[in-house]
Amino acid sequence: MTSADQSTPPQPPARRARRADAERNRAAIIEAAGVVFAEQGCAVDVREIARRSGVGMGTLYRHFPTKDDLLATVMEREFTSWLTAAHEAAAATEDPWEALTGFFEQTLDNQAHNRALVETYTATGAPARECARHRDAFIDELRIRCVDAGLLRDGVTTADLVLLSTSLSQAVQAADDSRPGQWRRLLRISLDGLSSRNTEPLPESAPHAGAAT
Amino acid sequence: MTSADQSTPPQPPARRARRADAERNRAAIIEAAGVVFAEQGCAVDVREIARRSGVGMGTLYRHFPTKDDLLATVMEREFTSWLTAAHEAAAATEDPWEALTGFFEQTLDNQAHNRALVETYTATGAPARECARHRDAFIDELRIRCVDAGLLRDGVTTADLVLLSTSLSQAVQAADDSRPGQWRRLLRISLDGLSSRNTEPLPESAPHAGAAT
Amino acid sequence: MTSADQSTPPQPPARRARRADAERNRAAIIEAAGVVFAEQGCAVDVREIARRSGVGMGTLYRHFPTKDDLLATVMEREFTSWLTAAHEAAAATEDPWEALTGFFEQTLDNQAHNRALVETYTATGAPARECARHRDAFIDELRIRCVDAGLLRDGVTTADLVLLSTSLSQAVQAADDSRPGQWRRLLRISLDGLSSRNTEPLPESAPHAGAAT
Amino acid sequence: MTSADQSTPPQPPARRARRADAERNRAAIIEAAGVVFAEQGCAVDVREIARRSGVGMGTLYRHFPTKDDLLATVMEREFTSWLTAAHEAAAATEDPWEALTGFFEQTLDNQAHNRALVETYTATGAPARECARHRDAFIDELRIRCVDAGLLRDGVTTADLVLLSTSLSQAVQAADDSRPGQWRRLLRISLDGLSSRNTEPLPESAPHAGAAT
DNA sequence: TATGAATGAGATTTCATTCAT
DNA sequence: GATGAATGAAATCTCATTCAT
Numbered sequence: 065m066t067s068a069d070q071s072t073p074p075q076p077p078a079r080r081a082r083r084a085d086a087e088r089n090r091a092a093i094i095e096a097a098g099v100v101f102a103e104q105g106c107a108v109d110v111r112e113i114a115r116r117s118g119v120g121m122g123t124l125y126r127h128f129p130t131k132d133d134l135l136a137t138v139m140e141r142e143f144t145s146w147l148t149a150a151h152e153a154a155a156a157t158e159d160p161w162e163a164l165t166g167f168f169e170q171t172l173d174n175q176a177h178n179r180a181l182v183e184t185y186t187a188t189g190a191p192a193r194e195c196a197r198h199r200d201a202f203i204d205e206l207r208i209r210c211v212d213a214g215l216l217r218d219g220v221t222t223a224d225l226v227l228l229s230t231s232l233s234q235a236v237q238a239a240d241d242s243r244p245g246q247w248r249r250l251l252r253i254s255l256d257g258l259s260s261r262n263t264e265p266l267p268e269s270a271p272h273a274g275a276a277t
Numbered sequence: 278m279t280s281a282d283q284s285t286p287p288q289p290p291a292r293r294a295r296r297a298d299a300e301r302n303r304a305a306i307i308e309a310a311g312v313v314f315a316e317q318g319c320a321v322d323v324r325e326i327a328r329r330s331g332v333g334m335g336t337l338y339r340h341f342p343t344k345d346d347l348l349a350t351v352m353e354r355e356f357t358s359w360l361t362a363a364h365e366a367a368a369a370t371e372d373p374w375e376a377l378t379g380f381f382e383q384t385l386d387n388q389a390h391n392r393a394l395v396e397t398y399t400a401t402g403a404p405a406r407e408c409a410r411h412r413d414a415f416i417d418e419l420r421i422r423c424v425d426a427g428l429l430r431d432g433v434t435t436a437d438l439v440l441l442s443t444s445l446s447q448a449v450q451a452a453d454d455s456r457p458g459q460w461r462r463l464l465r466i467s468l469d470g471l472s473s474r475n476t477e478p479l480p481e482s483a484p485h486a487g488a489a490t
Numbered sequence: 491m492t493s494a495d496q497s498t499p500p501q502p503p504a505r506r507a508r509r510a511d512a513e514r515n516r517a518a519i520i521e522a523a524g525v526v527f528a529e530q531g532c533a534v535d536v537r538e539i540a541r542r543s544g545v546g547m548g549t550l551y552r553h554f555p556t557k558d559d560l561l562a563t564v565m566e567r568e569f570t571s572w573l574t575a576a577h578e579a580a581a582a583t584e585d586p587w588e589a590l591t592g593f594f595e596q597t598l599d600n601q602a603h604n605r606a607l608v609e610t611y612t613a614t615g616a617p618a619r620e621c622a623r624h625r626d627a628f629i630d631e632l633r634i635r636c637v638d639a640g641l642l643r644d645g646v647t648t649a650d651l652v653l654l655s656t657s658l659s660q661a662v663q664a665a666d667d668s669r670p671g672q673w674r675r676l677l678r679i680s681l682d683g684l685s686s687r688n689t690e691p692l693p694e695s696a697p698h699a700g701a702a703t
Numbered sequence: 704m705t706s707a708d709q710s711t712p713p714q715p716p717a718r719r720a721r722r723a724d725a726e727r728n729r730a731a732i733i734e735a736a737g738v739v740f741a742e743q744g745c746a747v748d749v750r751e752i753a754r755r756s757g758v759g760m761g762t763l764y765r766h767f768p769t770k771d772d773l774l775a776t777v778m779e780r781e782f783t784s785w786l787t788a789a790h791e792a793a794a795a796t797e798d799p800w801e802a803l804t805g806f807f808e809q810t811l812d813n814q815a816h817n818r819a820l821v822e823t824y825t826a827t828g829a830p831a832r833e834c835a836r837h838r839d840a841f842i843d844e845l846r847i848r849c850v851d852a853g854l855l856r857d858g859v860t861t862a863d864l865v866l867l868s869t870s871l872s873q874a875v876q877a878a879d880d881s882r883p884g885q886w887r888r889l890l891r892i893s894l895d896g897l898s899s900r901n902t903e904p905l906p907e908s909a910p911h912a913g914a915a916t
Numbered sequence: 917t918a919t920g921a922a923t924g925a926g927a928t929t930t931c932a933t934t935c936a937t
Numbered sequence: 938g939a940t941g942a943a944t945g946a947a948a949t950c951t952c953a954t955t956c957a958t
Contacts, residue, residue: 759923761924
């Protein structure tokens with residue numbers, strides 16, 4: 065800051081340096097926003113995020129033109145990293161049913177303490193269309209594996225499983241403070257209801273909006 | 278006050294007169310607030326409610342000294358009327374399992390399109406302690422009836438059923454726009470998981486905060 | 491209210507009765523307002539006064555078209571009754587100096603616990619011109635008695651005495667909670683400064699606005 | 704920070720830059736608030752202050768999170784600068800009695816046209832405990848100087864002098880519009896009553912709340 | 917480019933006064 | 938004439954976003 069400033073030429077300041085700095089800022093913002101959104105939900109004051117990121121408001125808004133953009137970015141990242149981990153875990157699990165179970169556990173573990181995640185999950189069903197598609201595709205895989213192994217109840221759709229994960233996420237959110245771990249019981253109950261031991265047909269759901277098996 | 282009232286309908290108006298109007302306003306406010314809260318959640322502008330009630334801000338605040346008071350009143354009313362209806366339905370249903378099923382259906386039907394109701398349900402588990410107690414007591418009855426009839430899976434607690442209802446409520450909220458009625462499938466799955474056909478024990482939940490049953 | 495109502499002809503309802511009722515209401519309002527203003531100052535909610543009067547807002551506003559009218563009326567009454575009492579006391583006191591002293595004591599005793607009175611006293615120097623004139627005339631009498639008896643310091647004007655009473659009133663208001671009775675010391679000090687033992691001349695005050703002696 | 708500053712005026716700006724502007728705004732707000740509070744008392748609309756400062760509401764509230772904070776800051780500043788000046792004047796005055804007199808004059812000169820200052824002075828005896836302590840300590844010094852010189856009436860306490868200053872402040876407030884400068888006469892009277900020429904003992908004040916001296 | 921101060925529309929709440937019954 | 942519910946213009950305070958430095 066003192067003697068160094070005087071010696072380094074001010075004009076060609078290695079654009080990479082800027083980039084790196086900017087990137088670091090961006091990362092810091094996302095990181096901080098992730099924590100803050102998780103703790104306090106989507107409605108937090110943007111300044112809280114700036115403060116925890118260690119950057120100014122201007123910087124924050126340079127990277128994310130809108131609070132919603134920031135939120136979307138953060139949610140998408142968390143969503144994606146969760147999906148990636150889920151993919152890996154599923155790939156490493158031989159037993160189809162265990163893979164399905166593991167997916168749910170991972171999901172809920174992940175969302176138990178993330179307020180914003182659940183809020184957005186609820187609002188739109190997913191942070192973004194793209195993410196939702198990935199998730200659906202993945203869940204579909206898990207489903208098919210179970211179906212092929214004859215483990216899944218007849219007629220259970222991907223949409224059912226998606227809805228179940230949404231549903232349980234929120235239960236976890238709501239209850240984990242007062243009764244930590246209780247959601248595992250609920251998960252078990254639901255999964256048992258999904259098993260092929262249950263032979264009675266499920267009710268038809270009205271074939272309304274843009275649906276798919 | 279009893280027999281006298283029936284014989285003398287002369288002029289009981291006096292101070293009742295204005296009361297009636299006020300009562301109508303109060304009702305209008307609650308009505309409008311119910312609609313608005315349901316549509317847009319707890320965070321709506323109070324003025325929107327005043328506008329839709331057809332009353333001024335002052336009137337609204339005369340009846341409900343705080344936005345939260347209004348919200349609480351509305352939620353409590355909806356909660357209570359739901360519980361009452363549920364009671365009646367359960368009393369009229371002989372079969373314990375059908376009673377349980379009916380309770381869940383009624384609950385979800387009721388909450389499918391009420392954003393504020395789900396928001397408060399999530400936040401506190403219920404509009405108010407008192408309401409929650411009633412609900413828990415009622416669910417407990419339903420549970421016991423099923424247990425006595427040997428229909429309920431071993432080890433299922435009232436807390437489990439409460440959590441399930443919370444969980445499903447939110448799923449309904451999230452999904453009913455795009456897939457109306459799909460929740461019935463999820464409900465079926467969950468209930469099947471609750472039946473005594475499932476004999477494997479449920480995982481213990483950490484006996485943390487103020488638990489019961 | 492019961493049998494009596496039926497026997498008395500409803501048309502010519504003895505206008506006196508109304509009058510009497512209205513008068514009673516008016517008195518109740520003034521009474522309650524006096525208490526409330528004294529306790530909480532001029533800025534109280536009008537409804538508090540209506541409540542304590544036992545009358546409705548409409549009645550209150552029928553008698554006093556404005557909050558300020560009510561305040562003025564109340565202040566004037568208290569001011570007047572204080573002046574009347576002061577007159578009587580002064581008339582009953584032979585010694586001029588004692589009369590002056592007694593006047594101040596009475597004044598301060600009276601205002602020690604009346605917030606609104608001091609507030610208005612401060613604001614305008616008096617509740618109303620008329621009242622102020624009476625007060626000034628009376629204080630002038632007291633002054634002249636002392637002057638004639640050679641007891642009052644040379645050059646002390648009525649305005650000086652008025653200002654002194656204002657000044658002390660507020661001191662009483664401010665301090666009487668924490669140090670009840672301390673004002674008597676201050677009064678003594680001031681009065682000693684007023685005695686003819688003090689021979690040095692007082693500074694001239696700028697002969698500004700509409701002044702008199 | 705001392706000698707270095709004088710030699711190197713290169714670029715100490717950096718983060719000071721914006722600070723300076725903010726500081727100017729803060730000063731403008733305090734300045735404007737001082738004027739407005741003085742003119743109209745504590746109850747003014749905050750927006751009036753914002754308007755006169757030339758800043759938006761947000762800026763005002765960034766600097767002072769509450770109207771009361773702003774008021775307290777302003778009052779404290781005025782109180783403190785007054786005390787400082789009083790200290791200096793007293794230190795520069797040899798004669799104890801003249802020092803005491805000068806203190807009162809300065810005080811009243813200062814408060815003659817400041818409504819808010821008198822209002823808070825009345826309400827709490829001072830803008831804040833801390834300030835009051837300083838004032839009391841200072842007045843105590845003045846008192847002791849007079850006592851040591853045998854100039855002060857026997858038994859006069861610091862509390863008496865404090866109350867006197869409060870009392871006169873308000874008198875000034877009330878009367879200075881119509882009779883500017885009249886307070887000097889009242890001050891003279893009171894001070895004469897405080898001189899050791901008066902030998903009669905002062906009445907005891909009830910030894911109530913937290914008293915001293 | 918980064919900073920964080922500034923902005924100002926809007927949210928909640930109060931209260932003097934009016935008006936339907 | 939009495940009642941007290943209704944009114945709505947303020948007043949305080951918040952926060953997403955912009956902008957001067």
